[in-house]
Amino acid sequence: MMHPTLRVALLALSLLLPTLAKAVEGDRQVFPAKTEKVRLVIHGATDIEAMQPLLEDFQQVRPDVTLEYVDYLTNTLFREAAEACASGTPTADLLLSSSVDQLVRLANDGCAVAHPTTERVPDWANWREEVYGFSFEPAVMVYDERRVPPEDVPRSHNDLAELLRQKHETYRGRVGTYDVRASGIGYLLAFNDSRVAPTTYGRLLESFGRAETVTRCCNNEVLNELRRGNISIAYNVLGSYAYAAHLRDPHLRLVLPRDYTLILSRGALIPSTSRQKAAAGAFLDYLLSERGQRKARDASFYFSAGGPLPLGVDGPASLVDTGIGRPIRIGPALLAAQDQAQHKRFTEEWSAVMDGEGP
Template sequence: MKSRHLVAFSLGIAAFALVPTLATAVEGTTRLFPAISSEAARLSIHGAADLEAMAPLIRDFQEMAPDIAIEYSDYVTNDLHQKASAACEQNTPLGDLWLSSSLDQLVSLANNGCASAYNSSETAQVPKWANWRDEVFGFTFEPAVFVYNMRYVPAGDVPRTRAELADLLRRRLDYYERRVGTYDIRTSGVGYLLAFSDARQATATYGRLLESMSRADVKVSCCTGSILQEIASGRLYLAYNMIGSYSYAAAKANPDLKVVIPRDYTLILSRGVLIPKTSQRPDLARRFLDYLLSKRGQDVARRKAFFFAEKGDIPEGVDGPPTLGELSFVQPIRIGPALLAAQDEAQRRRFIDDWSHSMLSQPASSP
C-alpha cells in the first residue's frame, strides 16, 4: 500500500540525510563544428549538455581559435556515464573532454582515477564548492525550477514552494491528475541527483510532495526536453525539478511557458567538466576548459547558453528574486566526496526502489 511504501521511503531518505531543440539526446549523436580557417587540430567533446546550449560556446571559442575543429557528441547522462566508465576501465580514448549535469557521476569517475588534474589562473577562480581536486570543475550556475503552462495553470494556483505544490495537488487533484511531470530517476542521471539532493535537504517536505505527486499520477520521463514539450502541448500543465537553463530557453520560444524559482530552497546545479586521463589532445581540452571558466566564456554562457549566473540578475520574465548568488535559500550541490554516496550502488538501488514504490506503484484514486 502507498502508506507503507511512503514510510519506507521516508526512512530511506532520512538515512541519506545522515550519512535539448529540446529533444531527447540519442546516444553518441555527433556534430562537427568545422574550423573557421584551415584545420590544424580537432577537439572531441562528449557531453550530456544539449547541443543547442553548447553551440554558442563552441562557436565563440572558435573565434579565438579559428584553426580548431570541434566534434561534439551529445548523450543523456546515464549513457555518457556508462561509456565513460567503460573507456576508463579499458584505458581506451573517449573524447578529450567530458561534460555532464550529473555531478555525482563525474565525481565517481574522478574518484575511480579517470580524470587528469589541471591548474591554471582560470581554474583558480572557481569557487571551492565547484572544484574537486582540480579534476572536476563546475562552469554553470543552474537552478532546479518549476515550469508551468499559463494557459492551464491559473495565477492563483502557481506554486512557489514545495509545500504549496503538494497542497495544490491535494486540493485540485481532479484537475491536475496526470498533468504533472518530473524526471524518471531510474533513467535520468540528473533527475536522480536532484531527487537525492531533495531527500537530504528536506526529508519531511519532500516525502509529502512525493505522496501528492503519486496521488496525482505524475508522469515521469528521462529528459528535460520531452517534459517541456509535453507542457508546451498542454498534455502536461506543470513540472517539478526542471533544469532552469533548458526551461528558460523553452519559455523564450513559447510565451505560454513560465519558470518559477522555488522560495523554500533552490537547488543549484553546476554543470561539470573533466579532462579524461585517456584524452588524445589534453592541450586542446585544457584550452577549452579555460575558456569555459573565463570571463568571456561565462558571459556567453549567461547570455546565450545557460542564462543563469551566480552573479547578476536572473533572466527577464522568471518568477523569482532579482538575484540568486547571495540568497539564503539557494543551495548549490557541492562538487565533492559527499556525492559519492549518491553513486554507492547498494544505496542507489535502495533509493530508486523506494522512490519507485512511493511515486509509481499506487493508483491515484487510492485513499
C-alpha cells in the same frame, strides 16, 4: 558561359556548405577549424543547441581547433566513459555532464587528469582540479499560464505538494518530472531534494504518486509534454532548458521555489585517456573564463551567480544573497549519491511511491 540556373544552384550550395559541414550523424556534430591543427572530441550530456554558441565562440579564440561534439544522455555518457577508462581506450578528450555526481565518481575511480586553471572558480564548483563546474543553473518549476490560474501557481515545494493534495482531480496526470531510473540528472536532483528537506520531499513524492505524475527521461521530454498541453506543471527542470522554452513560448512561465532552490553547475572533466589534453584544457579554461561565462549567460544557460534573474522569471532578487540558492557542491559528498546500494534503495523507494505501491 555558365547557365543561369546552374549558377544559382552553385551559389545556393556555397551558402549551405557551412551548414553541411556541420552535418549531424546521429548525435555527432563537427565544427571544422579554419585551418585544423587539433581535433578535440567532446562527449556532452548537454543539448547541442545550448553548447553551439560556446563551441563557435571558442573557435574565434582558437581557429585551429576542429570540434567534434557528441550529445549523450547522462547515464549513457557515464557508462561509456567508465568502460573507456577501464579498458584504456581513448574515446573523448573532454566530458561535460549535468550529472556531476557521475563525473565525481569517474574522478574518484582514477579516470580524470587534473587541470590547474588560473580562472576564478567557486570552491563548491571545483574538486581536486579534476571536476569543474562551469554553469549556474537553478532547478525550477515551469507552468503553462493558460492552464494554471494565478491562485494555483506554486512558489515553494510545500505549495506544490498542497496543490496536488487539494486539487487532486484537477492536476491528476497534469504534472511532469524526471524518471529517476532513466535520468542521471533527475536522480541527482531528487536525491538532493531528499537531503535538503527530507520531510518536504516525502510529502511531495507522496503527492506525485497520488497525482499520477508523468515521468520522462530528460529535461526536453518533460518540457515537450508541457508545450503539447499534455501536462500543466513541470517540476525540477534545469533553468537553462526552461528559459529557452519560455523564449520560444512566453506562456510557459518559470518559478524559482522560495523555500529553497537547488543550484546545479554542469561539470567538465578531462579523461585520463584523452589524446588532446592540452586542447581540452584550453576549452575548459575558456568555459571558466569571463568571456566564456558571459557567452554562457547570454546565449546558453541564462543564469549567473552574481547577476540578476533573466527577465520574466518569478523568483527572489538574488538566489545567493537571500540564502535560498542551495548549490550542489562538487566533491566527495556526491559519492554517496553514486553508492550502488544507496542508488538502488533510493530508486526502489521512489518507484514504489510513484507506481502507487505506497511509501
